Amino acid sequence: MKLDHVVNIAVSDDQVRARLLKRAQIEGRADDADPKVIQNRIDTYKSQSEPCLTFYRPSGVVRDIDGIGTIDEVFARIEKIFK
Numbered sequence: 001m002k003l004d005h006v007v008n009i010a011v012s013d014d015q016v017r018a019r020l021l022k023r024a025q026i027e028g029r030a031d032d033a034d035p036k037v038i039q040n041r042i043d044t045y046k047s048q049s050e051p052c053l054t055f056y057r058p059s060g061v062v063r064d065i066d067g068i069g070t071i072d073e074v075f076a077r078i079e080k081i082f083k
Contacts, residue, residue, distance in 0.1 A: 003056065003059075003061050004061060005061055005063050005081055005082070006052070006053065006056045006061050006062045006063065007063050007065060007078060007081065008053055008062055008063065008064045008065065009065045009067040009074065009078075010064050010065060010066060010067050011067035011068065013042050015067070015068065016038070016041075016042060017035075017038055017042075020032040020033075020038050020041075021033060021038075063081050065077045065078055065081075
């Protein structure tokens, strides 16, 4: 299958931690408040998803999106790719 785009929403590990902790407070998700669970999610991303970016980046299809901002702002950045 040919891919036209691989969307990578770029967010620092610290931002991921902050977002999950905030979601834990808002939604009462205990797993999002556990530092070990958060680190495991980050490690899983790095071991399973980042290699895909390394594979596809040379073909020029990876589109890095700044993941900082509101949901609407990030969505608008993604939307621009497909217009």
